[in-house]
Amino acid sequence: MEIPKRLEQALIKLYNAFHNDELNPECCSACAVGNILDNRDSWKHLTNGHGSLQLSYVGRVHQNLGRKFNGYTPLELLLIERVFLEACGFTVPLCHYNPKPQNPTDKERLFNGLYAVVSQLCELEGIANVMDYARVFEYESDNPVYKFDVIYE
Structure with missing residues (x-):
């Protein structure tokens, strides 16, 4: 499957942000879009409310x-x-009176947010979700469609 360039670049940036602890849903330069846009926050001027x-x-x-x-x-x-933001447990748009999760930068919470974002990015491209592991278990005529080399140590 050919992955469009914009998707590939977004996935690399989000992957790096997640693993380098540089992902923060409350910061416009460190959120999902902030990371996709090279940690710039100028995108926040596209709307009047973060999450709107x-x-x-x-x-x-x-x-x-x-x-x-x-x-x-x-x-x-x-x-x-x-x-x-929604997958991370926020009520959108973000504002001081809307409830927010107790620990917004919890790794599991951020993973859930990224999973939702990757799904959305794939939908925008019109391709299957690249994080869908169900395909690994596909079979035809009682044989797996995908084969993996398993190395035991």
Whole structure:
């Protein structure tokens, strides 16, 4: 399966952020979209609320002009961020009076957020979720479709 360049780049950035403890749902430069956009927070001007799907004036201008940021339109970026925040347990849009999880940077919580983001990124590309392990167990005529070399030590 051929993976589109923007997806590949996003996956690498998110993978590195997760494993380097540089993923933070409450920080616009360290959240899912912040990492996809090279740890820049300028994307926050595309909306008036972190986690909102409503484009701001600036966001609408960029969307209507067909602008893309690391391959993603403003609406796609807002959708990616919303999916991430919700999967991490936040009520969106983020604001001081909405409840938030007790430990927003818990590894399991962040993994759940990333799983949802990867699923959304694959959906945007029109491909199967690259994190779906169910395919590993596919079989035809009682034989596995995929073979793996197992090394015992």
